[in-house]
Amino acid sequence: MTLTTAPSVPATHTPPAVPVAATHGGPAAPAAHTGAPLPARALTGTGLAALLVAFLPVNMTFGSVNLLEPAITTDLGVTVSGGQLVLSAYTTAFAATLVVAGRLGDRFGRRRLLAAGVGAFGVASVLAALAPNLITLVVLRAVLGVAAGLFTPQVLSTIQSTAPAKLRALGVTLFAAVGGIATVAGQLLAGAVAQAAGDHWGWRLVQILTGAIGAAALLALRTVPESRSTAPLSLDLRGAALLGTGLLLVVVPLTLGTSAGGPAPVLAMLAAGGAALTVFARSQRAAERRGELPVVPPSxxxxxxxxxxxxxxxxxxxxxxxxxxxxxxxxxxxxxxxxxxxxxxxxxxxxxxxxxxxxxxxxxxxxxxxxxxxxxxxxxxxxxxxxxxxxxxxxxxxxxxxxxxxxxxxxxxxxxxxxxxxxxxxxxxxxxxxxxxxxxxxxxxxxxxxxxxxxxxxxxxxxxxxxxxxxxxxxxxxxxxxxxxxxxxxxxxxxxxxxxxxxxxxxx
CATH class of the missing domain: 1.20.1250.20 (MFS general substrate transporter like domains)
Structure with missing residues (x-):
């Protein structure tokens, strides 16, 4: 279950007009963007429905593949650790992408990033259904995680920044509920399809159906207003890359265990991951001292x-x-x-x-x-x-x-x-x-x-x-x-x- 909710605090990443250090012990906030904000119409009930449908596949793919992992390992003839890697590839790539995706939406437009992410998710889902071996499936599951991480922050940010007050409160509540509903729906879909189609075709058809839901949401995104922040922050791509690399180098060896070729490769990857995360932490502190706002502000x-x-x-x-x-x-x-x-x-x-x-x-x-x-x-x-x-x-x-x-x-x-x-x-x-x-x-x-x-x-x-x-x-x-x-x-x-x-x- 991949649930995400928030109170009705506009998540526009808008820095305060005074230095943060004066009130919160952090760096001075970046200067506000001087360009005119993108005109935005109000989000309607139809647009909210489109956003929630777009969010469905994120949790459905986690719930369904979690249930179908035994069928995937049987069909591809891989070990249990290989099946675990299929699951972890999605969630780890998702986590690594989230740290910068919200700022991409703030800068380039949330609906634009939402459409790109949902479209990529649909294509990757269909390609994952055709995966002939474990390596191909793991790579495509990582692509799915990147796509999900790209559009997930845009859903809640759009609700918070464009919905009228009453619809915003309803949207946040429904957003949280849809997370749980989608996980259960993914499991129901997986169970029903697997029972009808068997191990080989069952998990593959589920991937295609999940992608089809994304395609349906993509067609309805015209009802969602475009929005972006009036003060978009720096992207800190170096920090995001260091964090993503560190997470991958930690989670992958823990997932594979001794099947990675013995303890030496596992320890080497864990050491490299620890080094990347250490460099990441130092880069965040240095960026904040320069008056920037990094992806994980120490303050x-x-x-x-x-x-x-x-x-x-x-x-x-x-x-x-x-x-x-x-x-x-x-x-x-x-x-x-x-x-x-x-x-x-x-x-x-x-x-x-x-x-x-x-x-x-x-x-x-x-x-x-x-x-x-x-x-x-x-x-x-x-x-x-x-x-x-x-x-x-x-x-x-x-x-x-x-x-x-x-x-x-x-x-x-x-x-x-x-x-x-x-x-x-x-x-x-x-x-x-x-x-x-x-x-x-x-x-x-x-x-x-x-x-x-x-x-x-x-x-x-x-x-x-x-x-x-x-x-x-x-x-x-x-x-x-x-x-x-x-x-x-x-x-x-x-x-x-x-x-x-x-x-x-x-x-x-």
Whole structure:
């Protein structure tokens, strides 16, 4: 599930009229752009619908391919780590692109970038369906991630900058809900098509259908007004390239593990990734000292609640991405069900998330600032309950999982919704778009790391405890990975408690 939401703070990346250093301990803001802003008509309900349809494939492709990963590995004749790489290629390329895509839209026009990204996504989806081998598929999945990263920030920025107040509030709510709906829809589509078409054609047809949705959205984008920022910031392409390179050099070896040719290549790539990220951090500090605004401004990260909220987002999505991957592999391996039955098992989880996300304002009026803490503690308990229940099913699917899966969806919605608002509410108004981009970047990075690290742990424990059967160890692998995810939830609760005790933020 790739959810992104934000409060109604215009994410136009417009710097303040006074030096940031005077109020937030950062550099002087870049000079405002002196050219006339692009005339923009107001966003209508039809335009909002087009934007939401354009956003659908982003989450549908994550949900569907996560479910179909076993079919992909079987069809292409690759190892489990190869299947994990197919998943991580998309999320990592997505994360690397997001850091600069919002500024590209601010500068060159959001609808223009939206159309380019959606069009590229549709073409890459069809080409991915024709991939003859793993290398080709991984490259095309990375292209899909770049395309998704290019247009995703434009959706919310367009809603915030061109919609009237009432439609803007509705658009933000629907944007969050569509993220969950699209993930469930992607799984439903994948399960139905795979059941009808089989392993070879099933996952390929799903790619084509996902691309077709993007094509439909592209035709409707004429109803969306063009907009751009009146003060576009520097692109910082060097910083974006360093960050993207560092992320790839870290996630890829973690995903491949020893299948990359032994520990030496893995350690070499991790060392190179660490070096790239170190150079990136230094370049960001240097750029800020020169009075520029880099892609990850250190001054924004100096706010404790912002820094803690971003760490919480990474913890949350690492566990979330891992859970979807592990549960799909567990159900199809240990329970002996097909892709469609796996979707049915996960429907309660998806429904719990979507319903709670829509009802979140009413829930928070009762639970207040302790919502995230209580939800995270509840999630840790639910995950432990799932581990015990799965290991007690003795290989048979059971509806006793449903209450726990529904509860997991509810607690995740109560964790996810407030954490982004926490980040942006403690961020200076001029940096709201920057903070939102950082949140989404860590979201995608977390999804990739969850599959790479906890998915790897899942399979390692499963293989070590298989007792002669390929699937006998899967429940134990699931329990081991879920125990780590419960620990991540407890860490999330720790940071949420610190933020809650700090009280309400000061106005930016």
């Amino acid at each position: 924004v990260l100096r706010t404790p609640a912002v820094r803690q909220g971003l760490v919480m987002s990474l913890l949350f999505f690492t566990g979330y991405g891992a859970f979807l991957y592990e549960f799909s592999a567990l159900a199809q391996g240990a329970f002996g069900v097909d892709a469609w039955d796996t979707v049915v098992l996960l429907l309660g989880f998806g429904a719990g998330f979507i319903v709670t996300a829509l009802a979140l304002p009413a829930v928070e009026r009762r639970t207040g600032r302790w919502t995230m803490t209580g939800a995270a503690l509840g999630q840790a308990a639910v995950l432990v309950g799932l581990a015990f229940t799965v290991n007690g099913t003795h290989g048979h699917t059971t509806w006793t999982l449903q209450p726990l899966l529904i509860a997991l969806g509810v607690t995740q919605a109560l964790m996810y919704g407030p954490v982004l608002r926490t980040v942006l509410s403690r961020t200076p108004t001029w940096a709201a778009g920057v903070a939102g981009g950082l949140f989404t970047t860590l979201q995608q990075l977390g999804l990739g790391l969850g599959v790479a690290l906890l998915g790897g742990l899942f399979h390692a424990v499963a293989d070590a405890t298989a007792d002669g059967s390929a699937d006998a160890g899967l429940p134990r692998g699931f329990a081991a990975a879920v125990a780590v995810q419960a620990a991540l939830a407890l860490a999330f609760a720790f940071f949420a408690t610190r933020i809650a005790r700090a009280g309400a933020p000061e106005a930016s």
